[in-house]
Structure formats: structure tokens, C-alpha cells
Amino acid sequence: MPTTPSPATDATPRPAAPAPARSVRSVLRPLILRLHFYAGVLVAPFLLVAATTGLLYAASFQAEEIVYAHELTVPAGDHKLPLSEQVEAARAAHPEGVVSAVRPSPEADATTRVLLSGVPGVDPDRTLAVFVDPYTAKVRGSLEQYGATGALPLRAWLDGLHGNLRLGESGRLYSELAASWLWVIAGGGLLLWFGRRRDRRKVRGTSGRRRILGLHGTVGVWAAAGFVFLSATGLTWSTYAGTNIDTLRTSLHQATPSISATTVGDHAGHGGSGTGTGAGKEAPQRLDTILAAARAKGLGDPVEIVPPADASSAYVVKQIQRSWPEKQDAVAVDPASGEVVDELRFADYPLLAKLTRWGIDAHTGTLFGLVNQIALMALALSLILLVVWGYRMWWLRGRASAFGRPIPRGAWQHVPPQIVVPALAAVAVLGYFVPLLGIPLAAFIAVDVLLGEIAHRRGGGTGAASQRDPARGDAVSGPA
Numbered sequence: 001m002p003t004t005p006s007p008a009t010d011a012t013p014r015p016a017a018p019a020p021a022r023s024v025r026s027v028l029r030p031l032i033l034r035l036h037f038y039a040g041v042l043v044a045p046f047l048l049v050a051a052t053t054g055l056l057y058a059a060s061f062q063a064e065e066i067v068y069a070h071e072l073t074v075p076a077g078d079h080k081l082p083l084s085e086q087v088e089a090a091r092a093a094h095p096e097g098v099v100s101a102v103r104p105s106p107e108a109d110a111t112t113r114v115l116l117s118g119v120p121g122v123d124p125d126r127t128l129a130v131f132v133d134p135y136t137a138k139v140r141g142s143l144e145q146y147g148a149t150g151a152l153p154l155r156a157w158l159d160g161l162h163g164n165l166r167l168g169e170s171g172r173l174y175s176e177l178a179a180s181w182l183w184v185i186a187g188g189g190l191l192l193w194f195g196r197r198r199d200r201r202k203v204r205g206t207s208g209r210r211r212i213l214g215l216h217g218t219v220g221v222w223a224a225a226g227f228v229f230l231s232a233t234g235l236t237w238s239t240y241a242g243t244n245i246d247t248l249r250t251s252l253h254q255a256t257p258s259i260s261a262t263t264v265g266d267h268a269g270h271g272g273s274g275t276g277t278g279a280g281k282e283a284p285q286r287l288d289t290i291l292a293a294a295r296a297k298g299l300g301d302p303v304e305i306v307p308p309a310d311a312s313s314a315y316v317v318k319q320i321q322r323s324w325p326e327k328q329d330a331v332a333v334d335p336a337s338g339e340v341v342d343e344l345r346f347a348d349y350p351l352l353a354k355l356t357r358w359g360i361d362a363h364t365g366t367l368f369g370l371v372n373q374i375a376l377m378a379l380a381l382s383l384i385l386l387v388v389w390g391y392r393m394w395w396l397r398g399r400a401s402a403f404g405r406p407i408p409r410g411a412w413q414h415v416p417p418q419i420v421v422p423a424l425a426a427v428a429v430l431g432y433f434v435p436l437l438g439i440p441l442a443a444f445i446a447v448d449v450l451l452g453e454i455a456h457r458r459g460g461g462t463g464a465a466s467q468r469d470p471a472r473g474d475a476v477s478g479p480a
Helices: 026-059 062-069 083-093 153-164 169-194 208-233 239-253 286-294 353-361 367-397 417-433 435-457 464-472
Strands: 098-103 114-118 127-132 139-145 303-306 315-319 331-334 340-344
Touching: 026 062, 026 153, 026 169, 026 208, 026 286, 026 367, 026 435, 062 153, 062 208, 062 367, 083 127, 083 286, 114 139, 139 153, 153 169, 169 208, 169 353, 169 435, 208 239, 208 331, 208 353, 239 417, 286 315, 286 331, 286 340, 303 435, 417 435
Parallel strands: none
Antiparallel strands: 098 114, 098 303, 114 127, 127 139, 303 315, 315 331, 331 340
């Protein structure tokens, strides 16, 4: 006989339905949003300075040609004088220095550069470039030169401003910090942008903060690949990450090779004259023979002739064209016999050495000439706009009641361990090789956890519910 359920049985609570599983994207989005926001807020000033100085540097190539036109160019003549005669003219005008290199006139209307080291009043890290008319041997002027690219005072000053704010070695930390974080911010911005619904990416027909977000995201997407490239290539010659990269390349046998300047036998110094430190300040007499030997091996203009450091070493003639196609071949020539004793071809460089060379030259605007420089200026301008828009969104996020309210905490609590643990391991490894990414990130996490704990103890902590907007994609990222 059926029995009627008792009221106690009817009142028994049923087990709650399990919460719907959240997708990996919905779990990670708030965490990426918070990282993108805070990294943008804290690193954006460094990015803004790097972008502004980089924009000026990219425009310095054309400015240099205009400002120093008298020293760089001459009316084309019919016959160029022997190179040794041109160098003697430079030495006569500046007898106080030692010839450290010679760059023969590469074009019909270009001067010859004779580089002198040890000149009083010239920075030890630089040389004095004496510009000689190759047709008359008349000295047209002299300027300080810096670096392998032959940067003259204007470009060298802007290069120092961009690289270290003209603060010396310690100032390079600013640019390394910017390069270390640029790819992280760009990558996070991409993930956030493509994680938004299509109807929320539109710019047309929007206004206010949403329009700024649309512009910020659209420009960021188009420029992201360029930012990642600038970040990677900028790190290759940074203070700490660059050293680690060089060590890694060496361990993989991918370091940039060097040519041997050792001559056969000990008769190299018996030819008498030279220009390097081992030969004192004597006028060079064998430069034309040295140059002819290099030409016979296929080394076309532009080239640089480097005198031996001592009387038992060879002259090194190397191509110095950094534009595409690159000319980076080099030969060592015995000054006594005029024979080539060693050769180094760019085609024989290891792959990573080639990629490093191409990457640095593209980063500095020389690989593809004017097109390269315009692309760099466009990227710099894009980054400036993104930073300005990012800070504007931060301001508007406070709705005039608070200065840039931050993204709520607690996002990492929703990330499953199978994602958190490998991610932390990857961050640790990456932070070791790129210290100015790892150290600030660790400091940010430590401070953020401490502030969160303080806020929680005071009853001001934010729970998981505060993450609803970021998870839906309604929250807006900060500067990128």
C-alpha cells in the first residue's frame, strides 16, 4: 500500500546543481587583463620615452645628410687620387692622432673618411673622422664619429638619448626594461582584443571611452608584430638579457665569427710603414696595395681598412654595408707581401649570427634604408598613441570620482593548477634570461599580494564576484 511521504522527507534539500565549467579563455582573461593593465600603467612611461627618442633617431639619417652635406659630399671628378695620398693629407691636418681605420670614398660624390683615435679632446669611445676630397686631397672638415655605422654627432647624440638617456651604462636599464615588457604588453593586448565579441571591437558609431578602446585595440593589433620584433631585437644588445643571449648563442656554436689577423711568419712589420698603434704615426704607404688585394677577393664598396694593432699582424679590410643585400665579407692582408692570409664571408655565418645581424640592422633603420626608417617612425608613433590612449582610458575608468580605478584582484584564484604551475615555471625560466622582466614581475606580484592581504584584513578585499566584468569582457584594459 503506497505511503504518503512525510513532510520531513519533502523538506530534505536537494543537492545543488554543479556550477557550469568555465572555459580556459574565460578563466585566463581576467588574469591577462590585470597583467596588461598594471604592466601598461607602470611600464608605459618607459615605453613613451623609448618611442619618442626612437622616432627622432629614425629621422636622424636624413637629417645627418643635410646637416653634414659639406663634409660628406664633393663634386664628382674624373680621377681619384691614391688612397695613401688622401690619408697623408688627413694626417697633415691632424697630426695629433693615430689612424685607426680608413673608409675610401664609396661613391663618385662621396668623401673619404680617415678615422683617428687618441685625439686630445675626443671621447675615448669615439674617433675623429677627417673628411678628404678623393679628387684633390683637400680636407673638408672633421667630426666625431661613433659606432660601426659611422654615426656623426647628431645621430650619435640621438642614439645615446634613445639607448641610455645619455646617462651612461646605468641608463641602458631603462631601454632594457622597455624592451623586456613591450612584447608582453603587446601579446596580452592581442589576446584581450581577439577575446572580445566582434560587436565590441567596432570604432565607427562609438564615442567616449569605448571609442578610445576601439582605436587602442585596432592600432595595437596592426602594430603588435612590429612591437614584438623591436622588443626581441632590442634585447639582443641589452646589458643583462643581451649577455644571456650571447652566452646561449656561443653554447649553440652560433656566435658571430671573427677574422684572424695573424700573418704567416714574422716579416709583416718589415715593410716599414703602417698606421696602427704598432706602427706609430708614420704615413701609410701600402694602403693602395692592401685595398687592391681586397678588391681582387671581391670586396666591393663600401669598405673599411683597419690597420694592424702591432707590427706582426695583418691589415683587415671589411665591407660595412648594412643595407640589403648586406655586404659583411672581410679579408686579412699581409702588408709585406700583399697576400690575403684569411677570409671571412657573411654567407658562412651561422644562422643565428645572420639573424642577429639582420635584426639589429632593421632595428636601427639601416637594413632597408628609407623604407626601414619610415616603418620605424610609424611604429614609434603608434606606440606613443597607444600609451596616450591607454592612460586616457585609465582616467575615464575612474568616472571622475577616482584616478584610474584598478582592475579587481582575485583573477588568479580561478586558474586551475594544471595551467598555473607550468605558467609559473615558464615565467621563472624567462625571468632568469630576461631579468628586467622577471624582477619587476616578481616585485609586482609580491606587492600586489601584500596589498590584497592588507585590504582583506581591513574588510576591503574583493571577492570572485568582482571579476564579473572582466570575465564578460566588459572591463577595459589599461595602457599598452
